[in-house]
Amino acid sequence: MLxxxxxxxxxxxxxxxxxxxxxxxxxxxxxxxxxxxxxIDQAVEQFFHKKNVVPLFKGVPGRVPFPAVCCISVNxxxxxxxxxxxxxxxGDIISIDTGCKLKGWCGDCAYTHAVGQVTDEVQKLLxxxxxxxxxxxxxxxxxxxxxDVASEMATFVRDYGFSVVENFVGHGIGKxxxxxxxxxxxxSPSFRRKHDFDLEPxxxxxxxxxxxxxxxxxxxxxxxxxxxxxxxxxxxxxxxTIAMTEDGPLALTAAPQSDEEKxxxxxxxxxEG
Ligand code: MG
Numbered sequence: 001m002l003x004x005x006x007x008x009x010x011x012x013x014x015x016x017x018x019x020x021x022x023x024x025x026x027x028x029x030x031x032x033x034x035x036x037x038x039x040i041d042q043a044v045e046q047f048f049h050k051k052n053v054v055p056l057f058k059g060v061p062g063r064v065p066f067p068a069v070c071c072i073s074v075n076x077x078x079x080x081x082x083x084x085x086x087x088x089x090x091g092d093i094i095s096i097d098t099g100c101k102l103k104g105w106c107g108d109c110a111y112t113h114a115v116g117q118v119t120d121e122v123q124k125l126l127x128x129x130x131x132x133x134x135x136x137x138x139x140x141x142x143x144x145x146x147x148d149v150a151s152e153m154a155t156f157v158r159d160y161g162f163s164v165v166e167n168f169v170g171h172g173i174g175k176x177x178x179x180x181x182x183x184x185x186x187x188s189p190s191f192r193r194k195h196d197f198d199l200e201p202x203x204x205x206x207x208x209x210x211x212x213x214x215x216x217x218x219x220x221x222x223x224x225x226x227x228x229x230x231x232x233x234x235x236x237x238x239x240x241t242i243a244m245t246e247d248g249p250l251a252l253t254a255a256p257q258s259d260e261e262k263x264x265x266x267x268x269x270x271x272e273g
Contacts, residue, residue, distance in 0.1 A: 002172065002180050004202030009105065010243045010252070013174070013204060015264070016053070016107035017241055017252035019100055022265045023047050024111055027070070027098070031113045033090045037072040040096065041083035045069045048100050056099035056106060056177045063224035071097040071110075071225075078210050078218050078227040078235040079168055090116035093126065095237040097208075099177060106177045108206045109253035110239035121213065122234055128160040129211040129236035132185070136207050137242060140199050140249035147196040151187035157211055165210035165235070167218055168227070173206045173241055185209040201246050208239030 005013065023044045030040045048055050048069060055069035066082070073081035073095040074088070081095070088094060097110035112126055132153050139149040157164045170183030181197045183205045197203070212218075214233030221228055229235050240251040256262045 002197060002203070003174055004200070005174060005204050005243065006202065007245065009174070010202075010204065010245060010250070012103060012105045013107060013241065013243065014250075014252045016100060016102035016105045017109070017254070018107075018256060018261060018265050019048075019051050019053055019102055020098060020107040020109045020241075020253050021255055022051075023098055023100070024096065024109060027096045028111070028113060031088065031094055031096075031115060033088055033116055035088050037074065037081070037083040037086050037088070037094070041068045041070045041072060044098055051100075051102075053100040053102045056101060056108065057097075066225060069098060071095075073097075073226065073235070073237065075234050076229045076232045078165055078212070078229060079237055080225045080227050082223055082225050088115045091118050091122075093118060093122060093234060093236060095235075097237065097239060101177075104175055106173050106175070107241050107253050108173055108177055108239060109241060110208060110237050112236040112238060124160065125162060125211060125213055125234055125236050128157060128162055129209055130238045132156045132209045132211065133207060133238040133240060136185075136209070137240065137249050137251055140242065140244065144199060145196050146181075146183065146199060146205075147187045147192045149199070150184055150191070153209060154186040157185075157209070162211050162213055163216035165212060165216055165218060168208075168210055170206045170208045170239070173204055181205070183207055199244055199249075201244050203244040204241065204252070206239055206241050208237060210235060210237045
């Protein structure tokens, strides 16, 4: 069952999304050669604690409960990487995915960062993956069904010569991190027939393209969580929590826009003169 949200509920989700955005600013500043993925996770955990919000990822059930507040996936790791003692190196890429619940409402967002200088091909992968998320947000304002957005996303990635991961998809989000519907980044005939949905006001979904340089195929590592590409090629992942409103799509985990939002996140604006 697809639960549409009222404009008030979407406002509450925006507040959660702003905390997630701020967590990402803290994480991003720590990305450099020599930093460990565990340090980044700890900084985000401390920030969530200070903000008095509930981390969404820690304790998620599996063969072993997920042990951290961020999924951190490096290079050929696609998603669900476990932060730890791994040291980042020049030329790595690092996907940081995190989320929190504020006053009962969830926000979920991921970015992939370059560690120092990366190769041209890897930079192209980052541009493609962030670009396809931006494309999806834009298309959500003009298409009526998700399947139309998803099939254009797949074409965009194919034109780069990269592949869309199909084993993992985005999701509805609200009071729970994972709600209906499933939100694939590609469109199959069976999705169109059985699972497609309208892009109507009140819909809130986490859109999260995962793009690989090589094969789309992935496998899980012995830690029971980390998903890695089968051919060892690099993978990027970007995600926003996006609401459909009467005025079109709104990325709830994007940077603060109004002065009021900037104040909430402690972003200082300087006025000259
Ligand atoms: Mg997600």
